Amino acid sequence: xxxxxxxxxxxxxxxxxxxxxxxxxxxxxxxxxxxxxxxxxxxxxxxxxxxxxxxxxxxxxxxxxxxxxxxxxxxxxxxxxxxxxxxxxxxxxxxxxxxxxxxxxxxxxxxxxxxxxxxxxxxxxxxxxxxxxxxxxxxxxxxxxxxxxxxxxxxxxxxxxxxxxxxxxxxxxxxxxxxxxxxxxxxxxxxxxxxxxxxxxxxxxxxxxxxxxxxxxxxxxxxxxxxxxxxxxxxxxxxxxxxxxxxxxxxxxxxxxxxxxxxxxxxxxxxxxxxxxxxxxxxxxxxxxxxxxxxxxxxxxxxxxxxxxxxxxxxxxxxxxxxxxxxxxxxxxxxxxxxxxxxxxxxxxxxxxxxxxxxxxxxxxxxxxxxxxxxxxxxxxxxxxxxxxxxxxxxxxxxxxx
Numbered sequence: 338x339x340x341x342x343x344x345x346x347x348x349x350x351x352x353x354x355x356x357x358x359x360x361x362x363x364x365x366x367x368x369x370x371x372x373x374x375x376x377x378x379x380x381x382x383x384x385x386x387x388x389x390x391x392x393x394x395x396x397x398x399x400x401x402x403x404x405x406x407x408x409x410x411x412x413x414x415x416x417x418x419x420x421x422x423x424x425x426x427x428x429x430x431x432x433x434x435x436x437x438x439x440x441x442x443x444x445x446x447x448x449x450x451x452x453x454x455x456x457x458x459x460x461x462x463x464x465x466x467x468x469x470x471x472x473x474x475x476x477x478x479x480x481x482x483x484x485x486x487x488x489x490x491x492x493x494x495x496x497x498x499x500x501x502x503x504x505x506x507x508x509x510x511x512x513x514x515x516x517x518x519x520x521x522x523x524x525x526x527x528x529x530x531x532x533x534x535x536x537x538x539x540x541x542x543x544x545x546x547x548x549x550x551x552x553x554x555x556x557x558x559x560x561x562x563x564x565x566x567x568x569x570x571x572x573x574x575x576x577x578x579x580x581x582x583x584x585x586x587x588x589x590x591x592x593x594x595x596x597x598x599x600x601x602x603x604x605x606x607x608x609x610x611x612x613x614x615x616x617x618x619x620x621x622x623x624x625x626x627x628x629x630x631x632x633x634x635x636x637x638x639x640x641x642x643x644x645x646x647x648x649x650x651x652x653x654x655x656x657x658x659x660x661x662x663x664x665x666x667x668x669x670x671x672x673x674x675x676x677x678x679x680x681x682x683x684x685x686x687x688x689x690x691x692x693x694x695x696x697x698x699x700x701x702x703x704x705x706x707x708x709x710x711x712x713x714x715x716x717x718x719x720x721x722x723x724x725x726x727x728x729x730x731x732x733x734x735x736x737x738x739x
Contacts, residue, residue: 345428353423356430362421366447367393367432368440371413384409386417386432395419395432404436406574414440418450438544446544449551452578456553461560462581468565470585470597471533473604476503477597478527478535478564480520483508487540487569487590494594499601505532511539516549521558528564535562536593537579538569550577559583569593697721709734 343351356362369386376382380399385392395417397405409415419434438446456462477495481487488506495504507523510516520537527535537559539547549555550570559566559582568583569590580586587593698706699719706712712731720727 346425349423349425349428352428353425356421356423364418365421366416366418366450368416369393369414371409371415372411374409374411382409386415393432394429395434397434397437401435403574404576407439409437416440416446449544449578452551452553452556453581456556456578456582461556466560468584470565470567472599474502474533474597474599476505476532478505478507478530478532480507480509480523480527480535480537481539481590482511485511485540487538490591491536491594494591495598498595498598501601502598505530511549512542512546517552517555520549520555524558524562524566528562532564534567534597535564536567536569536587536590536597537583538587538590538593539571540590541572541575547571547575547577550579552578555579556582567593567597709736
């Protein structure tokens with residue numbers, strides 16, 4: 338029995354690693370006929386690519402479906418670009434497709450891929466060379482056919498979004514012999530004219546129809562252009578070399594116009610909103626300043642000598658009113674007490690008692706005689722009545738019995 342025995346998993350992993358290290362298998366184009374094609378509900382497409390002598394399993398994952406411009410069917414002749422790798426669990430290899438094109442376009446596709454790799458290696462697709470598209474432009478240059486639908490779409494959308502933007506058309510030939518040279522001339526002419534942004538493109542078509550935008554001279558003209566360039570070639574699924582070189586890619590000419598021309602009415606709405614916000618902010622600041630001034634005015638008024646004098650004057654008035662009330666109260670109380678005392682005095686008045694039939698007895702010296710013990714028989718006394726005085730001699734003294 339051999340000592341170095343490997344598990345199936347280890348062997349499959351080793352084979353997978355060998356496939357991954359093979360540079361050719363990482364980016365390969367396979368030509369063949371489609372069979373057993375199945376569109377899965379997940380979005381993946383499973384199929385077999387074969388020729389007269391062999392067959393290979395292949396899969397196109399849902400993430401790459403957007404690059405598939407047609408629906409594959411049994412018997413289609415195709416060119417499949419992708420990588421060959423091992424499905425480690427089952428120990429079988431298959432072709433993982435990234436792009437699929439019909440075989441009739443195969444020669445041009447290979448030429449496209451070769452130029453794409455060459456220009457990419459030169460750095461012409463690098464993001465650091467991409468120029469930003471100005472947000473607010475006044476002039477828009479367009480390099481396209483003068484009679485195609487692309488220029489009409491661009492004009493309509495630009496006019497709807499901002500009627501003040503001037504659209505300058507260079508009527509270029511976009512298909513056939515001499516098209517690439519015409520496009521290059523248009524790019525250079527508008528660049529020299531000094532437009533703010535430029536759209537280079539046309540409507541959709543086959544790879545042959547769009548080939549002028551895959552020429553190296555067009556790519557270099559876009560790369561050397563000082564004006565920011567938007568590539569708007571074909572439909573959403575069409576991809577050209579111009580798209581990779583341009584500063585911005587638009588899926589269609591209409592989309593290119595929307596990317597180049599800012600919606601001025603949206604800007605007006607934003608400005609109106611900013612105006613309202615600024616007005617509310619200024620009103621709030623004004624009201625805040627008015628309130629602060631009011632508080633400062635009240636503070637300074639309280640600190641003012643006149644305010645202190647007024648307070649003292651008000652305090653003096655209050656004291657005066659309080660004193661008046663107190664005097665009135667004291668006067669009322671004194672009058673009340675005097676009334677009581679007057680009543681008492683009136684009750685104790687000798688005159689009043691005399692009027693009641695009583696008499697006031699004194700000796701001749703005027704001393705009041707309040708007891709019989711203070712007088713003797715034969716003394717003279719004066720008896721005062723209400724209407725006069727009597728002089729009398731005491732002849733008899735009678736004491737009350739105790």
